[in-house]
Amino acid sequence: MATARSGELFGAAEAPPWTPLAERMRPRTMDEYVGQQHLLGEGRFLHTLFARKVARSLIFWGPPGTGKTTLARLYAEVIGAVFHPISAVLGGVKDVRQAVEGARIRGEVSRQATVLFIDEIHRFNKAQQDSLLPFVETGVVTLIGATTENPGFEVIHALRSRARVLQLRPLDSGALRVLAERALKDDERGLGATAIEISDEALDALIESADGDARGVLNTLEIAADIAAREGDIAHINVETITEARQKKTVLYDKKGDAHYQAVSAFIKSMRGGDPDAALYYMIRMLEAGEDPKFILRRMVIFASEDIGNADPNALQVAVSARDAFDFIGLPEGVLPMTQAATYLATAPKSNSVLMAYGRARKDALAHPNLEVPKHIVNAPTAGMKALGYGRGYKYPHNFDGNYVPEEYLPEALRGNRYYEASDSGFEAEIRERLKRWRG
Numbered sequence: 001m002a003t004a005r006s007g008e009l010f011g012a013a014e015a016p017p018w019t020p021l022a023e024r025m026r027p028r029t030m031d032e033y034v035g036q037q038h039l040l041g042e043g044r045f046l047h048t049l050f051a052r053k054v055a056r057s058l059i060f061w062g063p064p065g066t067g068k069t070t071l072a073r074l075y076a077e078v079i080g081a082v083f084h085p086i087s088a089v090l091g092g093v094k095d096v097r098q099a100v101e102g103a104r105i106r107g108e109v110s111r112q113a114t115v116l117f118i119d120e121i122h123r124f125n126k127a128q129q130d131s132l133l134p135f136v137e138t139g140v141v142t143l144i145g146a147t148t149e150n151p152g153f154e155v156i157h158a159l160r161s162r163a164r165v166l167q168l169r170p171l172d173s174g175a176l177r178v179l180a181e182r183a184l185k186d187d188e189r190g191l192g193a194t195a196i197e198i199s200d201e202a203l204d205a206l207i208e209s210a211d212g213d214a215r216g217v218l219n220t221l222e223i224a225a226d227i228a229a230r231e232g233d234i235a236h237i238n239v240e241t242i243t244e245a246r247q248k249k250t251v252l253y254d255k256k257g258d259a260h261y262q263a264v265s266a267f268i269k270s271m272r273g274g275d276p277d278a279a280l281y282y283m284i285r286m287l288e289a290g291e292d293p294k295f296i297l298r299r300m301v302i303f304a305s306e307d308i309g310n311a312d313p314n315a316l317q318v319a320v321s322a323r324d325a326f327d328f329i330g331l332p333e334g335v336l337p338m339t340q341a342a343t344y345l346a347t348a349p350k351s352n353s354v355l356m357a358y359g360r361a362r363k364d365a366l367a368h369p370n371l372e373v374p375k376h377i378v379n380a381p382t383a384g385m386k387a388l389g390y391g392r393g394y395k396y397p398h399n400f401d402g403n404y405v406p407e408e409y410l411p412e413a414l415r416g417n418r419y420y421e422a423s424d425s426g427f428e429a430e431i432r433e434r435l436k437r438w439r440g
Contacts, residue, residue: 022218024189025182027070030078035067035175035214036168046071046166053079055113057136057143059121059160061151062168063331065213068146069119071168076115081142082106083115088123093131103141114141121145122154129156136162153328170212177207179214180221191225198224198237205242211290220245263291268299272307276346283342284335293334297323300341308345309354311426318344349426357420364414371411404438 027033030040030050039046049056058075060068069085076083084099096116103114116135118124136143136159143163147154151165171179180203183190198206206224210217224245228235263286270278283296297319304319322341326334380391395405408415422432 020219021183021190021222022215025179025186025218027067027074030074033067033070033074034178035171036071038169039166045164046075050075050078055079055081055115055139055142057163059143059145059147059151059155059163059165060168061147061149061165063148063170063212065210065215065217066168066170067214068168069117072115072117072144072146075144076117079113079115079142081113081115083117084141085117085119088118088120088128091118093128096128096131100135100140103135107140115144116141117144117146119146120148122147122149122151126156129159133158133162149330150328171214172212173207176210176212176214176217177203180206180217183218183221191221194225194229195234196225196228196237197234199239202238202242205239208290209242209246263289264299267296268303268307271300271303271342271346272350274346274350276343279342279346280339283338287335287338293326293331293338294323297326297338297341300338300345303345306355307350307352308348309351309428310431311349311351311353311423311428313427315345315348349428351423351425351428353421353423353428360417361419364417364419368411368413371413373411374408377407377409406438 033040036046038044040050041047058072060071062068073083082103084102086095086099099114099116103116106112106114116132118132121129132143135141143159145151145155145159145163151160184196184198185192187193202224206217206220210220220242224237224241225235227244228237228241263282267279267282267286270276270282286296287293301316301319301323304315308315319341322337325337329337375389376391376393378385378390380386380388385391395407397403397405397407399405410417420435422428422435424432
């Protein structure tokens with residue numbers, strides 16, 4: 001049981017009582033910032049920039065609630081620059097010009113740099129993004145753009161070439177737990193001044209349901225505290241309170257535990273068994289519980305070769321296309337190509353011939369790794385090799401009817417071994433008949 005209590009974790013700051021908890025708890029220093037250690041860890045790129053206090057234009061790319069705005073503010077503070085935020089949703093070229101003019105005057109008069117922060121920079125069209133180029137290039141402003149969309153598609157190349165693109169990742173459960181517990185303990189900016197008790201199960205449910213979103217954790221926690229406070233002097237937050245606060249069913253799901261492996265196994269077996277309805281149920285259940293969509297997509301790509309293979313060669317293309325489509329559009333719409341792929345794979349003809357062929361061939365490759373390649377299929381680029389018989393007698397298939405001629409390709413010790421045995425399922429039945437003719 002975690003219990004909220006007072007504590008001096010943050011410096012003093014006055015904020016109106018109606019300010020959301022997530023905004024009140026926004027980190028004020030880098031010591032308070034949690035997550036993104038792949039950028040901020042010792043020796044990493046941002047760690048070096050902060051340590052050297054140098055101004056560099058950056059583009060932060062990542063999902064909501066991963067700390068893009070906060071990191072930009074802290075960066076401006078560390079390098080001693082004025083932080084000038086603009087929302088690409090509400091602002092335009094006029095706002096950029098005003099910001100640039102202020103930065104120019106500030107630089108000339110007080111020799112102070114300006115960080116121009118553009119939130120949702122992908123919302124700017126090409127002309128608006130073009131308008132930034134001369135000021136970024138000459139250093140009038142240090143640009144930090146924040147985007148939830150892939151900058152490779154949404155930010156013009158000229159701007160990307162003048163800024164370093166850094167990808168922020170969803171916060172892991174440890175980082176989210178730190179933020180939630182800070183908010184519960186802080187009696188100045190957080191919920192510490194209120195008598196709140198939260199069960200360990202509720203805290204787990206809160207973190208698992210956040211999908212790496214720090215803002216989501218704090219918003220849900222604040223609403224849960226309001227709901228629980230109506231029930232008595234001490235606010236008791238349980239799993240049901242978290243569910244009510246999120247207005248959705250909280251799925252208890254450990255990404256590293258039994259529930260994870262059970263759901264994944266059920267998903268794969270449902271596709272293998274030709275049940276698209278069950279496959280969709282388990283896929284969506286995993287997604288709603290916070291599973292990484294890319295993990296599910298990887299499993300579908302593997303499944304396309306392992307359980308379908310040449311019975312339907314298009315299956316692999318569908319799975320890979322779903323992965324690429326998800327990378328392109330992200331959530332929430334990215335679940336649609338995932339659904340298309342899952343239903344296609346579930347209803348495709350099945351064959352594990354590719355898996356079995358690999359196992360058989362690997363066994364011989366490991367047992368006989370150094371057998372001599374037949375001389376007639378080895379190229380002979382020199383006269384000496386030709387004199388030794390390399391390349392002699394090779395039959396070029398395209399010179400024969402049907403572009404096929406019987407030939408020996410395996411080392412002599414392995415001749416006659418069969419690794420790939422095509423099934424009679426789907427397109428592989430045609431392959432089976434073709435191989436039967438050739439081998440006959």
